[in-house]
Structure formats: C-alpha cells, structure tokens
Amino acid sequence: MKKGTKRICSLVLLVLIALLLFWLEANKSGQGMLISILQKSAILAIVAVSMNLLNGFTGLFSLGQAGFMSIGAYITAILTIPVVNLDGVYYMNGVAPWVRALKEGMEAGPSWLQSVYPFLALIVGGLVAAGFAALIGIPVLRLKSDYLAIATLGFSEIIRAIFSSPQMDTITNGSYGLNKVPTFPKFFGLPSLFTPFIIAGVTIALMVLLINSSYGRAFKAIREDEVAAEAMGISLFRHKELSFVVSSFFTAISGGLLAMFMRSIEAKTFSIALTYDILLIVVIGGIGSVSGSVLSAFLVTASKEWWLRFFDQPLTIGGWQVPLFRTGFRMVIFSILLMAVVLFYRRGIMGNSEFSWDGVARLPGRIKGWFSRKRPAHEAAGGDGI
Amino acid sequence: MSGHVLELQNLTMQFGGVVAVDDLSMYVDKGEIVALIGPNGAGKTTAFNMITGVYAPTNGAIFFNGEQIISNHPQGNMKKLYQGGSAGKFPNVMVKLPDVITKLGIARTFQNIRLFKDLTVFENVLIAKHMRSKAGVFAATFRLNAKEERAMRAETMRLLEILELADLRDETASNLPYGKQRRLEIARALATEPSLLLLDEPAAGMNPQETAELTAFIKQIRDDFKLTVFMIEHHMDLVMEISDRIYVLDFGKLIAAGTPDEVQNNQRVIDAYLGVADDA
Numbered sequence: 001m002k003k004g005t006k007r008i009c010s011l012v013l014l015v016l017i018a019l020l021l022f023w024l025e026a027n028k029s030g031q032g033m034l035i036s037i038l039q040k041s042a043i044l045a046i047v048a049v050s051m052n053l054l055n056g057f058t059g060l061f062s063l064g065q066a067g068f069m070s071i072g073a074y075i076t077a078i079l080t081i082p083v084v085n086l087d088g089v090y091y092m093n094g095v096a097p098w099v100r101a102l103k104e105g106m107e108a109g110p111s112w113l114q115s116v117y118p119f120l121a122l123i124v125g126g127l128v129a130a131g132f133a134a135l136i137g138i139p140v141l142r143l144k145s146d147y148l149a150i151a152t153l154g155f156s157e158i159i160r161a162i163f164s165s166p167q168m169d170t171i172t173n174g175s176y177g178l179n180k181v182p183t184f185p186k187f188f189g190l191p192s193l194f195t196p197f198i199i200a201g202v203t204i205a206l207m208v209l210l211i212n213s214s215y216g217r218a219f220k221a222i223r224e225d226e227v228a229a230e231a232m233g234i235s236l237f238r239h240k241e242l243s244f245v246v247s248s249f250f251t252a253i254s255g256g257l258l259a260m261f262m263r264s265i266e267a268k269t270f271s272i273a274l275t276y277d278i279l280l281i282v283v284i285g286g287i288g289s290v291s292g293s294v295l296s297a298f299l300v301t302a303s304k305e306w307w308l309r310f311f312d313q314p315l316t317i318g319g320w321q322v323p324l325f326r327t328g329f330r331m332v333i334f335s336i337l338l339m340a341v342v343l344f345y346r347r348g349i350m351g352n353s354e355f356s357w358d359g360v361a362r363l364p365g366r367i368k369g370w371f372s373r374k375r376p377a378h379e380a381a382g383g384d385g386i
Numbered sequence: 387m388s389g390h391v392l393e394l395q396n397l398t399m400q401f402g403g404v405v406a407v408d409d410l411s412m413y414v415d416k417g418e419i420v421a422l423i424g425p426n427g428a429g430k431t432t433a434f435n436m437i438t439g440v441y442a443p444t445n446g447a448i449f450f451n452g453e454q455i456i457s458n459h460p461q462g463n464m465k466k467l468y469q470g471g472s473a474g475k476f477p478n479v480m481v482k483l484p485d486v487i488t489k490l491g492i493a494r495t496f497q498n499i500r501l502f503k504d505l506t507v508f509e510n511v512l513i514a515k516h517m518r519s520k521a522g523v524f525a526a527t528f529r530l531n532a533k534e535e536r537a538m539r540a541e542t543m544r545l546l547e548i549l550e551l552a553d554l555r556d557e558t559a560s561n562l563p564y565g566k567q568r569r570l571e572i573a574r575a576l577a578t579e580p581s582l583l584l585l586d587e588p589a590a591g592m593n594p595q596e597t598a599e600l601t602a603f604i605k606q607i608r609d610d611f612k613l614t615v616f617m618i619e620h621h622m623d624l625v626m627e628i629s630d631r632i633y634v635l636d637f638g639k640l641i642a643a644g645t646p647d648e649v650q651n652n653q654r655v656i657d658a659y660l661g662v663a664d665d666a
Binding site for chain 1: 438440483484485486488489493494496500501502503504505509512513514515516517518519521523526527528529531535538574577578
C-alpha cells in the first residue's frame, strides 16, 4: 500500500473516532454503558501499554502495576477533591491540617490555573510514582524474571497496606477510601467525555515514540539477550531503570484517571486482582504489541462488563430455567475463553507485530485462506458421492 | 606502561576451589592477530570473560592501551582459599561492567552465538550503535536527534554492505544460516567501533571451505577497520595461517607462547594436545 493511502486511512480512522465521540457526547444519557466501557478501556489501555513496555519490550516481568496505579490515584484524588467536600470525605478521622492548607492554597490560585490542576495532579502522581520506581528499582532490578515479579508484587502490596493503614487516616482516609473525586476535567474546551481518550492517545503515542527510538531498541536488546546487550555497550541497570521509571509514570497517570472515572477509590481497588486484569489484557493482546494491548483493553473490558452480562441473567428456555445462568456465571465463561486463548492462541491477538494498514489489507485474503484451505477436503468428499 | 594494546598481568580466576586460569600474563600489540589456544576446559573463554568484564578476576590486572582497566586481589573467603600465583601483587581494586569495557573499545563475539534472535539483521547491528549515540531519552523520544539517527542507520547499512549481509537486512537473525550468523555477530561487534576485537571460536562448526573464507575475512577486517584481533580458536589450519603469535593454555596455565612455528614444535604443546603415554 502506498504511503499516501495509508495516511488517508489513518486520517479517516481518526475522524471516525472523533465522530463517534461527538455522537456519544450528544447521546450521553442513552449510551451510558458504552461510554463508561470505552473510557475504562482507554484508561486500562494506558496501563496495559506501559506494562507491555516493561514486560514485552524490556523483558522485565513486573507485577507492581496496582501499586503504582494506587499512588497515582490517591495523589490525584487528594489534590482534586474540592475543599468544600473535605469534611464530608474525611468524616471519620478529619483531614490533616497541611493537606487542608495545601488545598485551600490551591483553590486561592487564579482560575486559569485551577482549570489545569487536574492535569497537574495527574502529572504529580506520575512523578511521585516514577520517584518510587527509581528508588525501589535500585535493589529490585538486579533480580530476574520470577524473582522480580515477586519483589514488585510485594512492593505493590506494601503500598496498599500503607495507604489503608490507620496512621495515614488523615491523609488517605485509611480503609474508608476517598470519594467525591471530581470527574474528568475539560480539555481545552472539549467536553470532559473526551479527556480520557485524549490523555490515553497522548501517553500511548509517547510510549510508542520511546519504543521506536534508539532507547527502545536497547530495551529490546535486553529482552532478547542480556549478556549480548551488555557486550554491545548497553548499560543493563541504566536502561532497566529507565524502562521501569517511564512505565511507572504512565501507570500512575492511568491510576489517576481511574480515580476520576470511578469517583471514589479505596485501597481494596488496587489489590493484586487489578494487576492480574492488566496482565490478562497484555497477554491476550500479545506480549510485545502496543496495538494488541489497546485492542485487547477494549475487548476484555467490553466482554467482562457488557457482552457477557447475558450469562448473568436468568435464562428460560421453553419454561425450563437453565440452572447455570446466574450472577457470576459470566466470570466462568470469561475464564474458559481465557484458557482457550492461552491454549490455542498463545501469542495473543497481535503476537508481537503491530497494527498496520498493510495488515488490514491482507486480512480479507487471510480469511479467504482459512476457508479455501478447508475446501479441498470438502470437495473431495463431495466428489466421491457423485 | 609499555605500548601494548592489551596486557594481562598475573591474571587468575578461581571458582571455589577450582583455578580456571592461573597466573596468566600475556600481551597483544597493535595490529596483531593473536590466538589463544588450548584443549577443552583450559580456561580460554574464562580469560575472555575476565577481559570483557563478565567476571572480575580473582587476582591480577588488565591494561588496555597502557591504562589499567581492571585489577583485583583475593578478598573475603577467597583470601584463605586462594591457590593461584602472585598473591599480594595487586593492592588496588578496579572492576568494570561489560558495557563500560565495550565503551573503551573492546568488542567481542561469543562462543555460542548470542544474537538478538527475534530482531532483524539490520536491527541487530543498529542496536550496537546505540552506545555511541549522544542523545538523551527525551531527545531520542521526540526525534530531536534525527540527524544522528540517520547517521546511525547509514553506518549500519555501510557495515552490512562491507560484510555482505546487506541483502539480508530484513531477515530475522535466527533464520540466517550458521555461517552468516557468525558473520552478523562480527558485524554487530564492529558496530561498537572497537580498536580491539575479541573473537571466541569464530570458526566453530564451520567446514574447511567456510574456515578458509573466514581466514581471509578476519585479515580483511583487521586491515579495513585498523583492528587488533585476539581470538580463541580450535581450527589449527586457521590459527597457524592467520596468527602473528600464539599463546597456549592447559589447565589454566600458560604452557607456551610464540610464533606459529615455535608453538607447533613445542613438546609441551604436543603433549597437551595428544596426551602423554603413561609408560613414557
């Protein structure tokens, strides 16, 4: 396919996405389900891609995503909850004076600054998480594969325990969690519905740029063979640390967005189950494929929350109520689908290749290929009959 | 120090109670092709791993272009266990990681090929160029180093053309035939712009014709890239034809050194390779 054609295709795709968003904005009340699924997918796509940066491109098997997300979520929530709501949120233990002072100071700022605060809060959350990543990366990144996974998992649980500890009551509201978090801010006058998609687009684009740069190639070299990479003059520690810090930064940003999306957070939200969900998205999408992660973020979210809902409703066929169809059954179906993917489609939807218009152009041919491969046997059987 | 490109002084590597390399002293001069030979398990690759920073030597020092780059003496438990020679000669400790050694200008290949298997031939060589790139993460991410990036790609292409791999540039490295993989490994090492090239058994698994080609090829790159070559090899035809000097290791100890003729006629070398009859 020519370069010009590809560009036009990409442009058309972008316009279609924008049109879809405007349509959703116009039909907000009717399409609540679709909107929330798309928004959640966009948020999870950011974590999935940043986990892929670490697992798929640098070969570091880290399971600390939930921890870094909680850092981003808590910081964003604390910084954005309006002062008026503070007493309502911290009704049990009260709020630490310095937090209140900080927030009152923030609200005294000029109004143009106030409209940027939510974005600043996201970035601050990202920077704090990146700082933590840099610190724990020093001891932890010496470990390999499973050991690294266990160490990062431990870190994630420690963060969660700290956030829900009674000592942090006046800051994180301990085990009660934070609520009344304002929803997504407006982005340059565009409706707030657009914000998660724009942020997801920008952050994922940044990560793709990094992956395709000279540093991204060094990451891949480390994934392929650490000994050889080191012999090619690539400092293992520097590059692993870089990948870890960048990944944590974007993970925390998506954590902040998740807080805005859910409007209320508690430490339980960021348990190990969240990390598994993200790992699932990465594996189904294809380890080492950014577009695969984005695609599967949508597929997994949509099937978990929407398409498979059908299995949770009681189903009656001809007066007989199918006993399996009850609340929770969709998770069984979901797990079976997952096993099928892992057994028969191990490399995920995209393997480690990326979305390209050439690939789309080849798709009809490939689908035809599936059918024509089966046909000879069918025809041979038919021929015998005649 | 003297004008040697590479000099090893009393280099010893002891793993637990096993002395893999014992008191090895040798040098390589500019523009030379020097071979390190010896029976299996003689400690040749261990010596390479010490030079390239994979292992820190138990005792001894390494000099590159007259400057000390690595130095160590037995520490901790090893103080009691140490069985090698020249203890107490190297008071200071200087240890470097492999990437730092490569940056100094020492590149290597591996005995069992270690390519970036899932990446293309072009990417394999391009990655080696990363080390010499000056751009920071932000500059590289936002493509502010476009000029440098173009230069890196152009140089990679030039290297592939010289090494006759240009037509395979988009092939996945693991799909190449064995001989080409060896060649690609050398191309990748050359991309780090070394002045000293260490080849670990470059002819392993090659037939006589391929070995003959390789002999010419090593001489050619030595001249084209103004390299000094230090290699480990088992193919005696290759070693005898190409080497300016040869060092022979047996059970970690240096048993002979000299020109190919001298080494060929050395009784200890013959004994080491053919074995000594018990009743002799």
